[in-house]
């Protein structure tokens with residue numbers, strides 16, 4: 001990959017758009033801005049893009065198609081059915097089409113696309129803070145960057161526009177005075193072998209306090225012989241790793257190759273994702289599907305919009321009145337409805353009492369694999385209501401899931 005590691009250490013280079021973080025949001029923003037012909041710097045603190053990997057790599061086929069091409073070598077598995085284990089006994093099967101990506105390779109691929117479009121990628125540099133500019137429109141800000149690849153030197157980069165794509169900690173947003181009030185799930189994920197799933201076309205999801213309070217646990221195939229086992233929890237007394245250890249006891253004789261810990265925002269997007277001279281994209285903006293914690297596709301979409309709007313801003317092409325709020329208007333038009341619906345789905349799911357789980361399983365379990373088609377939903381839904389009137393509150397969940405998906 002073409003790198004520009006050394007250059008930041010020299011004078012104060014000037015850019016039109018500085019993007020902090022080379023995850024899916026940052027690389028997509030960098031590509032979109034560079035394609036508009038402006039000077040783009042993409043700064044990543046880790047020495048290698050995609051590392052450390054902190055993701056299961058699941059993406060819905062529908063989303064992957066919308067995102068355009070990707071190399072087949074990045075596909076680890078294709079999942080066609082999800083086994084949902086609720087509490088200690090209830091099981092449901094959902095028909096869903098997911099691709100499991102090699103997330104490390106996928107992030108590298110996206111960064112390379114940005115470089116091919118003309119962005120300059122600096123790895124091993126951490127953006128640490130900002131000096132206010134003179135207050136003039138499109139006047140560059142000076143951002144302090146530190147060489148964290150071993151050199152240890154400090155330097156400055158000047159840029160007319162900053163895109164914060166630096167993940168859930170939202171460091172760039174904080175420099176600009178944003179107080180990111182996000183509800184975070186703490187996640188632990190391990191890579192294991194052999195693969196305990198019956199097939200590489202199946203994944204399993206575990207819901208319930210005994211597995212992952214405030215979240216869920218998953219086992220996703222990464223090949224015929226390997227799998228990723230992880231969970232996300234919220235509002236717990238024990239550390240997340242304790243839940244992961246108990247989860248792993250379900251399968252005997254697994255070899256754990258590596259384990260990571262990371263957080264994911266689950267409360268939906270921030271109220272405001274732009275301000276004078278900056279935009280926020282991806283996890284940094286809370287642009288994650290609240291019912292699943294999925295953020296690959298949404299980060300790419302929002303990052304792409306951020307890159308385009310940032311470039312239009314520095315070129316002076318934005319409508320004076322609308323300004324950078326254009327970014328927020330565009331991403332909300334694409335994804336605002338989905339984020340809101342999936343937040344409601346999550347809250348409805350959290351309202352299910354242990355005693356109600358069996359009634360749901362009895363109503364839906366016998367139909368085999370649930371595909372959310374109205375003809376399959378109607379019969380079980382009526383049965384459910386006859387058994388437990390209180391569950392009428394869950395009906396919107398089915399229809400929202402059908403319209404927006406829940407991942």
Ligand SMILES: Cc1cc2nc3c(=O)[nH]c(=O)nc-3n(C[C@H](O)[C@H](O)[C@H](O)COP(=O)(O)OP(=O)(O)OC[C@H]3O[C@@H](n4cnc5c(N)ncnc54)[C@H](O)[C@@H]3O)c2cc1C
Nearest residue numbers: 021023024025045055056057058127167282283294295296
């Ligand atoms: C365990 C786990 C499993 C997940 N599984 C899935 C899944 O299966 N499917 C899915 O869709 N989503 C999943 N997610 C969510 C998904 O990983 C994120 O939503 C997605 O990575 C967000 O992309 P991003 O570019 O916004 O942020 P990130 O991918 O977090 O990228 C941010 C980048 O910024 C860099 N950075 C941070 N601060 C600085 C700085 N100061 N200077 C320079 N660089 C900086 C970081 O090193 C990082 O590379 C999962 C999350 C977790 C924690």
